[in-house]
Amino acid sequence: MNIETKELSKIYGIGESRIIALNKANIKINGNDFISIMGPSGSGKSTLLHLLSGLDKQTSGSLTYDGRDIYSFTDRQLSAFRRQKIGFIFQQFNLLPVLTAKENIYMPLLLDKQKPDEDYLKQLANLLGIDDRLTHLPHELSGGQQQRVAIARALIMKPDIIFADEPTGNLDSRSSNEVMNLLYNIWSSMKKTIVLITHDSRIAKTANRQFVIEDGILSEVTV
Ligand code: ADP
Ligand code: ADP
Numbered sequence: 001m002n003i004e005t006k007e008l009s010k011i012y013g014i015g016e017s018r019i020i021a022l023n024k025a026n027i028k029i030n031g032n033d034f035i036s037i038m039g040p041s042g043s044g045k046s047t048l049l050h051l052l053s054g055l056d057k058q059t060s061g062s063l064t065y066d067g068r069d070i071y072s073f074t075d076r077q078l079s080a081f082r083r084q085k086i087g088f089i090f091q092q093f094n095l096l097p098v099l100t101a102k103e104n105i106y107m108p109l110l111l112d113k114q115k116p117d118e119d120y121l122k123q124l125a126n127l128l129g130i131d132d133r134l135t136h137l138p139h140e141l142s143g144g145q146q147q148r149v150a151i152a153r154a155l156i157m158k159p160d161i162i163f164a165d166e167p168t169g170n171l172d173s174r175s176s177n178e179v180m181n182l183l184y185n186i187w188s189s190m191k192k193t194i195v196l197i198t199h200d201s202r203i204a205k206t207a208n209r210q211f212v213i214e215d216g217i218l219s220e221v222t223v
């Protein structure tokens with residue numbers, strides 16, 4: 001899918017406490033892109049990610065997916081769209097602590113009233129190197145393993161796009177490298193679009209297109 005924003009802006013607050021969190025962002029994301037967005041804390045990364053994924057609505061400007069304005073969807077249409085087309089990966093993994101790795105991975109399917117897909121689960125577990133961890137609870141796994149489970153969960157619905165919000169933020173450098181290698185493989189071999197948010201320039205370099213955001217102003221880095 002192609003994602004395009006035009007002059008996309010988000011303003012929080014009014015009067016003196018008014019903050020332009022995102023200032024007229026223009027970005028065209030093609031289906032075959034691996035994009036990184038780098039910026040310091042408070043620069044507008046989360047705001048941009050929330051707007052791009054339809055978790056939040058803009059103050060002005062537009063966003064389209066293959067020409068469709070997803071902000072015009074009803075809440076129900078939008079959550080179905082997100083569930084089916086977008087996979088999310090977070091800094092804190094966000095696994096449910098009482099469920100096994102396998103149950104966590106299947107959760108999006110259950111929420112969408114779909115049947116578990118054993119073959120696809122096996123394929124993902126193999127790709128991510130967690131075959132022998134599927135019956136474990138999150139607290140029995142290392143950080144890197146938890147993130148790999150979370151990546152499998154993000155892929156189980158076969159989304160077109162993965163949004164990754166500081167996916168290595170809680171990992172040591174070895175696990176970070178492993179996770180970045182996996183994301184790179186998922187991009188190149190599974191043909192997913194990836195949008196990665198990070199404050200780490202080393203991590204950002206894995207992407208084929210790099211953007212920086214500073215004080216809400218987004219710009220592409222030409223490399
Ligand atoms: P980052 O993810 O890069 O840390 P954010 O997008 O969270 O940046 O924040 C950008 C700016 O918008 C910051 O100044 C932040 O304090 C402000 N901000 C973010 N969310 C809200 C909100 N819900 N209400 C008010 N201000 C907000
Ligand atoms: P991140 O680590 O992703 O940058 P933040 O600490 O910036 O997260 O913000 C976490 C959440 O809190 C964001 O999703 C944002 O909506 C909200 N938030 C951030 N800054 C503010 C603020 N100044 N006022 C209210 N909510 C905020």
